[in-house]
Amino acid sequence: MFFESVKVPNDTILNNGIISLKIKREDAIHPLVSGNKYRKLKYNILEAQESGKSSLLTFGGAYSNHIAAVAMAGKKFGFKTIGVIRGEEISTKAKDNPTLDFAQQNGMQFHFVSREDYRNKYDLEFMNRLGERFGDFYLIPEGGTNSLAVKGCEEIVTKTDKAFDYICCPVGTGGTISGIINASFENQKILGFPALKGDFLKKDISKFANKSNWNLITDYHFGGYAKINEALISFINDFKMEYDIQLDPIYTGKMLFGIMDLIEKEFFEKGSKILAIHTGGLQGISGMNQYLERKKMPLLK
Known part of the structure; x- marks a missing residue:
């Protein structure tokens, strides 16, 4: 399936009567050309x-x-x-x-x-x-990331997502979140979780985003792009075991770690409905495991 209209499932991860969290499975579009790519x-x-x-x-x-x-x-x-x-x-x-x-x-x-x-x-x-x-x-x-990429990423958000209060996504070059911002609905807040250190991406996102209902959460980069530690490895492995959803260690794993931590810290208002975007990237796991093996660290399962 290449560049056809696709229906992407939203998997429920949490619904405890206080906070609702679902994951939009963009990783399920295609096994290799998946998610935001x-x-x-x-x-x-x-x-x-x-x-x-x-x-x-x-x-x-x-x-x-x-x-x-x-x-x-x-x-x-x-x-x-x-x-x-x-x-x-x-x-x-x-x-x-x-x-x-x-x-x-x-x-x-x-x-x-x-x-x-x-x-x-x-x-x-x-x-x-x-x-x-x-x-x-x-x-x-x-x-x-360019204007055409942003146009494509605008198709991530559909009418069925209108009920969510927050839409969260990983951020690399800023194209994906820009498309999500442009397609977002009134009263929605868009939160980006950068995989890189620093706040410099705001300027890049502002080139493409046409709304101001967004912010970057910069506390969950784990040291920077492609950086990883045992806490993140454990989180990703436990997440897969509990929900049968594989997360990548560069983008989506860090975002979900951040979201779950923010829920625990009561960052989100009671009754919030959160949608997290799984942007794919699973092909990189084998390469990361090569690196982890050299460093004598636990592997991603």
Whole structure:
């Protein structure tokens, strides 16, 4: 199922007469192009087709959900895909990396660059070099966030979600929460749980969001992007055992940890109805477990 209309179930996690919490299972859309990646790619793929492009070029790290999703979607729709990957040192280890190996098996060509070059990836000179090397391509930004991605993410919220007081979602580049904000209903509050340190994402979100009914909860990043500790691992494993829902450790796991902690701290008013968005990202678990094994830490089950 690629870029068709989909009905996503809302699983009840908590309903104790004081607080109601449900999870919108965007991860269930597709096993590999799931959650917000499905939403972000939908209109970008359509635009690439209408523009007559034959190649998609995008950026990402070694375990990027976005890289895996673009490779899979590109294969499905007949595009050549190019992934500009952060870290030249990874080039000899791609086969040992489950995300990159998956992307390569789905036809993605890699271009490994230094971390310094990667920081300047949108500079005109760097983009010109990419054009000279790979020819004409359709550019999808890192993480997939642009106006078309936001348009796709607006479809996460539907009329059936009108009864919720709060909608919570993980935040990476800000595209998903922007779409949710734009599609939200009157009197709803949108809470974003960044996977990165700091409050800087507010500026990026404000570029796309057309309402002011939102805020970022910045206390649950666990040290920053891709950072994880044993408390979070235990929470994710216990959550799966209790509710039979797998959470990813980068985004949704941190958000649900935060929501449950805030409920315990009585952050939400009595009678609140909360909807949490599961944005997918489960393909990254195998790569995270490689890292945890090297660190001699408990694994995600």
